Amino acid sequence: MSPPPVRLHVTGLTRAFGGQPVVDDLSLTIAAGQVTCLLGPSGCGKSTTLRMIAGVEPLDNGRVVIDGRVVADQGLHLPPEARSVGLMFQDFALFPHMTVAQNVGFGLRDARDYKARRVDALLERVNLTGFGPKHPHQLSGGEQQRVALARALAPRPRVMLMDEPFSGLDNRLRDGIRDTTLEVLKDEGTAVLLVTHEPDEALRMGDEIALMRAGRIVQRGSPYNVYNAPVDRAAAAFFSDINVIRGTSRGALTNTPFGAFLTPGHAEGAEVEIVIRPQHLKIDFDRAGRGPNPTPQDGTAARGTVTRARFLGRESLVDFAMDFDGSRLTASVPNVFLPKPGTALWLMIRRDRCFVFPAGR
Numbered sequence: 001m002s003p004p005p006v007r008l009h010v011t012g013l014t015r016a017f018g019g020q021p022v023v024d025d026l027s028l029t030i031a032a033g034q035v036t037c038l039l040g041p042s043g044c045g046k047s048t049t050l051r052m053i054a055g056v057e058p059l060d061n062g063r064v065v066i067d068g069r070v071v072a073d074q075g076l077h078l079p080p081e082a083r084s085v086g087l088m089f090q091d092f093a094l095f096p097h098m099t100v101a102q103n104v105g106f107g108l109r110d111a112r113d114y115k116a117r118r119v120d121a122l123l124e125r126v127n128l129t130g131f132g133p134k135h136p137h138q139l140s141g142g143e144q145q146r147v148a149l150a151r152a153l154a155p156r157p158r159v160m161l162m163d164e165p166f167s168g169l170d171n172r173l174r175d176g177i178r179d180t181t182l183e184v185l186k187d188e189g190t191a192v193l194l195v196t197h198e199p200d201e202a203l204r205m206g207d208e209i210a211l212m213r214a215g216r217i218v219q220r221g222s223p224y225n226v227y228n229a230p231v232d233r234a235a236a237a238f239f240s241d242i243n244v245i246r247g248t249s250r251g252a253l254t255n256t257p258f259g260a261f262l263t264p265g266h267a268e269g270a271e272v273e274i275v276i277r278p279q280h281l282k283i284d285f286d287r288a289g290r291g292p293n294p295t296p297q298d299g300t301a302a303r304g305t306v307t308r309a310r311f312l313g314r315e316s317l318v319d320f321a322m323d324f325d326g327s328r329l330t331a332s333v334p335n336v337f338l339p340k341p342g343t344a345l346w347l348m349i350r351r352d353r354c355f356v357f358p359a360g361r
């Protein structure tokens with residue numbers, strides 16, 4: 001089977017405001033039926049990237065190609081309606097004076113009976129059959145959101161650009177709407193660029209995550225890879241709380257509460273940071289000071305004292321001060337585990353889940 005065709009191809013996209021670069025030489029490719037989540041902290045340039053691709057913001061440099069056709073470069077700026085893009089924003093604003101059917105059919109220039117059939121089919125697709133004659137104010141937030149999706153899809157855009165489209169919805173609605181939206185977009189074979197600052201949303205929705213920082217994409221990959229092989233400490237920290245064990249690499253080894261770690265590739269005397277997520281620290285009991293008998297995979301156990309334990313619903317977080325050097329670590333345990341402060345417990349570290357980075361990066 002041949003790979004799906006590329007729908008969006010962006011190269012060298014650059015934009016500065018007042019001399020300050022906001023998007024800096026950004027490149028990106030999205031194939032038909034693929035969802036790429038542009039994920040990053042507030043202000044890193046996600047919306048500006050999306051707006052340049054949509055055609056509502058000029059670019060200083062670079063090129064945007066949609067379905068093989070250049071729609072923007074230094075000398076060319078096609079308007080949004082000539083780019084075959086669908087847009088969905090947080091404040092998706094349906095036209096209040098129009099019915100649901102008129103809203104969905106708004107961008108269609110086809111003959112009346114074709115248009116009516118397309119509108120009905122889309123309303124059915126987003127589970128709103130029979131809603132055509134209603135007005136937006138008669139609909140719930142989730143229903144309005146699905147009308148907005150149908151409206152954006154009506155002209156069969158090659159590329160769908162979505163900027164935090166679910167953040168106005170309450171939590172209980174959100175997961176359902178995300179799943180419906182994803183299903184519909186996959187069915188239509190649209191290439192999707194979804195901007196979000198929520199890692200959970202990117203992990204849930206993306207075939208690919210493009211992690212953005214200060215105007216640049218710092219890492220691209222499947223959700224699994226971006227989560228499990230972060231390029232640096234900040235990339236690891238973007239997805240969950242992290243523990244950082246600091247040390248000095250000597251003879252390609254770094255001493256930690258959990259014994260010596262292999263840290264090859266770091267200069268003699270270089271400061272390193274060993275990063276581990278709280279769920280990859282395993283807790284065991286003290287057994288009158290004898291501690292556990294770890295398997296080779298569990299690594300070396302180290303003793304610590306509980307300083308605080310919190311219940312967060314799906315998990316409990318337990319904070320420790322380590323006997324070795326007083327360093328602070330946090331372990332996450334599924335369900336309820338609330339040892340009293342002062343309790344001695346042992347921690348084991350999944351070495352294959354640790355990331356080693358040069359300090360300060």
Ligand SMILES: Nc1ncnc2c1ncn2[C@@H]1O[C@H](COP(=O)(O)OP(=O)(O)OP(=O)(O)O)[C@@H](O)[C@H]1O
Pocket residue numbers: 017018022040041042043044045046047048049197
């Ligand atoms: N038209 C503009 N004029 C001047 N500065 C702008 C303009 N648009 C955006 N900026 C600035 O560019 C930076 C990036 O903005 P952008 O909206 O792209 O970030 P973002 O990653 O989408 O953030 P958020 O998640 O908060 O929306 C911000 O510092 C913003 O203030």
